[in-house]
Amino acid sequence: MSDDQRPVDISALTRPGGWTDLDPEGRLAWLAAVQEHHFSRPVVGEDAPAGRTYVIDGRHITDRSALFLALGEAVNGPGGYFGANLDALSDCLRGGFGATAPFVLDWPESDTARTHLVAFFDSALDVLGEHGVDVRLG
Template sequence: MALGHTLSAPDGPPGTAYDLDGRFVTDIEGFYCAIGEAINGLGGYFGWNLDALKDCIRGGFGAQTPFRLVWHESAVARVYLVADDSRRRLGSAITLEYLVDMLATYRIEIDLR
């Protein structure tokens, strides 16, 4: 068996709350890592770009909507996930507000802490 991400996992029941550790969400890749681990445990996968994230949200990757995402230390992402992020070379930066709004459209309740 190869090491790496678990690509699919049984979905938790609708209404489940997941705790996202936001201490290291200093870029969008950090967010993908954090949401993967919140839903599927250490090294867990829940998308690696926006399209993959949306695929995971549809089910079959550890969580079934509607669910609640408790985003601890969200202030870190508020500082680093900003529209004028000059470190992004490919495409525009994804902001915290964009992620919260996008997730809400998929019936994911976000609790920023």
């Protein structure tokens, strides 16, 4: 984390897109805070039913942390968790993390992620597809 950034304030996690102006180290810290917050609270509620459509904001996905932050926000709202790596994403897609597959993931401006993530972009699409997620790239 750079000198001018402080640890993530958990209350800031409720601000939509609050992570988008952070540098890569800041996004990594934000993702760690989201993950810690998720696993520190008791399980509440049920997953949304299968067949739902989620929209991921593709404009700011320039690194792996940004991908998982955008996915978490799309599925579970601001500060939402939906994986922090591909193995965790696969676990989330099995249920218990807010969404029930199969579902649709609309991903406008996906070219930003394709350009920055290169092979990781395709790997993420593979994991999503293996679990019945219909990804609609835009």
